[in-house]
Amino acid sequence: MGSTIPPAQHARLLCRQNLLTNTAGIAPGYLQANLLVLPAKYASDFHDLCLRNPVPCPLLGMTADPGDPSAVRPAECIQSSDFDVRTDFPRYRIYSGGKLMDSRSDLVEVWGNDHVAFLIGCSFSFENALTAAGLPPRHQATGTLVAMYRSNIPLLPAGVFTGGNCIVSMRPYRPEEIEEVRAITRAYRLTHGEPVAWGWDGARQLGIVDVNKPDFGQPQTFKEGEVPVFWACGVTPQMAVEAAGDKIKGLVFAHEPGHMLITDLTSDALQSSKPRNI
Amino acid sequence: MGSTIPPAQHARLLCRQNLLTNTAGIAPGYLQANLLVLPAKYASDFHDLCLRNPVPCPLLGMTADPGDPSAVRPAECIQSSDFDVRTDFPRYRIYSGGKLMDSRSDLVEVWGNDHVAFLIGCSFSFENALTAAGLPPRHQATGTLVAMYRSNIPLLPAGVFTGGNCIVSMRPYRPEEIEEVRAITRAYRLTHGEPVAWGWDGARQLGIVDVNKPDFGQPQTFKEGEVPVFWACGVTPQMAVEAAGDKIKGLVFAHEPGHMLITDLTSDALQSSKPRNI
Numbered sequence: 001m002g003s004t005i006p007p008a009q010h011a012r013l014l015c016r017q018n019l020l021t022n023t024a025g026i027a028p029g030y031l032q033a034n035l036l037v038l039p040a041k042y043a044s045d046f047h048d049l050c051l052r053n054p055v056p057c058p059l060l061g062m063t064a065d066p067g068d069p070s071a072v073r074p075a076e077c078i079q080s081s082d083f084d085v086r087t088d089f090p091r092y093r094i095y096s097g098g099k100l101m102d103s104r105s106d107l108v109e110v111w112g113n114d115h116v117a118f119l120i121g122c123s124f125s126f127e128n129a130l131t132a133a134g135l136p137p138r139h140q141a142t143g144t145l146v147a148m149y150r151s152n153i154p155l156l157p158a159g160v161f162t163g164g165n166c167i168v169s170m171r172p173y174r175p176e177e178i179e180e181v182r183a184i185t186r187a188y189r190l191t192h193g194e195p196v197a198w199g200w201d202g203a204r205q206l207g208i209v210d211v212n213k214p215d216f217g218q219p220q221t222f223k224e225g226e227v228p229v230f231w232a233c234g235v236t237p238q239m240a241v242e243a244a245g246d247k248i249k250g251l252v253f254a255h256e257p258g259h260m261l262i263t264d265l266t267s268d269a270l271q272s273s274k275p276r277n278i
Numbered sequence: 279m280g281s282t283i284p285p286a287q288h289a290r291l292l293c294r295q296n297l298l299t300n301t302a303g304i305a306p307g308y309l310q311a312n313l314l315v316l317p318a319k320y321a322s323d324f325h326d327l328c329l330r331n332p333v334p335c336p337l338l339g340m341t342a343d344p345g346d347p348s349a350v351r352p353a354e355c356i357q358s359s360d361f362d363v364r365t366d367f368p369r370y371r372i373y374s375g376g377k378l379m380d381s382r383s384d385l386v387e388v389w390g391n392d393h394v395a396f397l398i399g400c401s402f403s404f405e406n407a408l409t410a411a412g413l414p415p416r417h418q419a420t421g422t423l424v425a426m427y428r429s430n431i432p433l434l435p436a437g438v439f440t441g442g443n444c445i446v447s448m449r450p451y452r453p454e455e456i457e458e459v460r461a462i463t464r465a466y467r468l469t470h471g472e473p474v475a476w477g478w479d480g481a482r483q484l485g486i487v488d489v490n491k492p493d494f495g496q497p498q499t500f501k502e503g504e505v506p507v508f509w510a511c512g513v514t515p516q517m518a519v520e521a522a523g524d525k526i527k528g529l530v531f532a533h534e535p536g537h538m539l540i541t542d543l544t545s546d547a548l549q550s551s552k553p554r555n556i
Contacts, residue, residue, distance in 0.1 A: 048464065052471065055330050055434050154431060154483070156333050156474050156510075159464070186326065186437070193330060196434050205432070232434075 009080045011262040015090040023260045032260035033119035034234035037253035040066035043116040045159025052156045056166045056236035058121035058190045067113040079264040085117045091256035098245035121191035137171045147214035152207035163243030167233040172226040198229040287358045289540040293368040301538045310538035311397040312512035315531035318344035321394040323437025330434045334444045334514035336399035336468045345391040357542040363395045369534035376523035399469035415449045425492035430485035441521030445511040450504040476507040
């Protein structure tokens, strides 16, 4: 059976059955997505937040109609007719009043008749490209979670979302590797693109005092002479929700970090610099 | 003659003949554009800079082929076949090595065979909407230039453009007017959209110590109880060029502040939230 199912759809079915958890390294070449689900009355503001902050919040797609967990636009994002955003991520988080309340394997019982889901680009995509170029991210070699930090780059406000800063992920590289690392990841415009800062000066500019104390994920080891390189991170939208607090009425859902959706978009499709109508 | 020429084209002809200088208030309802012109080898990086920083650098259009000053895409941006980006702004600035070198009324003698021109949205558009709603910007009432400041919001790097901060413009409003002011300007996504910060706390967050000492333009008067409201500003791309310094070889051109291009795009066209392929 598996041989006739496209690899991304196969991975989604495994996630739906909770046979897959962490999706790092799954279905190489296919784009993975972060999730944010909101009541419809906040969907326009969140859409604006993505358009105004496309580096931390690159919009890959969204559900087409409030309450409908199946249809996604643009259509090339998810091509299987049985898709269900409530089940096809491996694991979900539930927020209320800006606070994390619960974690569960599907959203079937909590999904409302006006929820709208947003799919946000994830840096897993460009990590494959870095590895292919002989520049593998340290956290893959060490089997750790990537280190993430709250930066002082403000999210530009959009409607009800008036707070929160950009979260950044960090991978160590040697100074002479940075221009190649920048060039490789630049093309991945829908999955955060090139770094936002690099070097020890870059860390200071982002307000990061101690790279050995990440706010999320795990500390990374530095080899001699290596410096930190920082990319915008898809956890950022969750920070915007936390900052909005009880201005948002009703339940908000997100993916559990590392537990992504495998989409039908390919890395090749990312090479285009054209913004798409979403 | 004037009655048969569309108003935007009529204004461009006056600018071409240098019969118009400051374009504030000219051809209401038509979008005005900031300009940045670069040698073709930097065009991809600057295009990326706009896509990664769409609030200060909203891309309205660009010339279609290096060296050709006439054809603009998308076509709806400029609909007259005799358009020439070297003459149809009232006044231009010339940069070399990141430094302002000269100001002149056309670019005919300095335009090279590989120059590419970018048209960037301008806040003149949403000012008309604010005035129509009974919330006229103070600088219009007092006949001054809008106050502009260097903020601490970093431009997210793109290729050769690795420095510079967002420039913000400021208009005073009463606190109880701010939500309406935000809602009105939110729709103008291609001309900086809603404010990036407001209130005295907002000024501090942007790193602005004294609103009475703007970095560009003129100080604005505050009536009792009014607070500053800040929007991203189209002067920002010039800061990116200055920050790039002598990493950019060859001449760079920009408009003279306040001396904009009148495009054929209308304010109505801005109400769409859809990004366009440019």
